[in-house]
Amino acid sequence: VIQAKRYGSKNRVSISAVQEVYGAKAYYKANQAWVVTNSYFTKQAKELAAACDVTLVDRADLQKFINDVNPVFKAREIFENITPEPRKCPKCGQDLVVRDGNGTRFFGCSSFPSCRHTEKINKEVSKSRPSV
Template sequence: MYQGGGSITLFIIVVTLLLALFAVLNIYKQRARKQRIKKIGMSDIDRMDGHQFEQYLALLFSAIGYSVQVTPATRDYGADLIIAKDSTRIAVQAKRQRNAVGISAVQEVSGAKAYYNTDQAWILTNDRFTSSAVKLARSADVMLFDRSKLMDFILQIHPDLVPIPRNILQGVPAKEVICQCGEKMIKRKGPSGQFWGCKAFPKCRYTQPIR
């Protein structure tokens, strides 16, 4: 009887130690993931304009072996990039924005898939998708990468291959002015003349001189 009780006690101790070990490993993995997410530079991606986000994705796909074609700035027929790897061609639409990507983006990239005769169609955004966009994407066979999936995608790539968003911000001229909150800025007029003001005013009151 005593030996049986000892065996049960030993079993409980082993299980407790294993659970504690798993808990510590899980905490370590979560901390490591947070550190990698921080290095991704999502806050800098949020500060990009649409053109800079396209260039960032072009560098990202090139780094992992895709051939990349950047479509014309106008009349792109719904795709910002055409990427190809292992005989698979993909129409990619890049959506750097501050609100949910709607159904029109799915419609546009579906049209791009037909126009460019690609095998797949993807939309990548730093934000999220509306429920209508998700529903249509399922039926149209369009792959959606929201903020979370975009980060997961980047985390799967070796850190040395991932482009640094801050370098894009500094090296690629923006075609739009982006506020520090991530929203677009528009020209406003005050007593001293024109200036850049956040589109989200009065929620955000950040301003910037026009140079």
């Protein structure tokens, strides 16, 4: 059984993910249990995983795994050659455009210089939920 956790880079996967996948391993009579994340794990999650024979795959492990499976394209090359989803500037409502500066790509407002808003390309966009 595999549980995937897509978290922001500042959020770590906690012990509860290990508990859940360990329970699923027993329930489904699986021979392996993994937790895979694009982030990292807490110390407690690592300790429990070691005690319960749960495999943890963090951000660095995942990048290595992807490169091992597909050695032709490196993560950096893919990131640099994709076209990000269109976004609007939260300050003025104009389109954000991809800009290059100091060797990095970022979004900048198309109405520059009157609006100087910028943001990371890989910034997670929060989805608004309808009110109930």
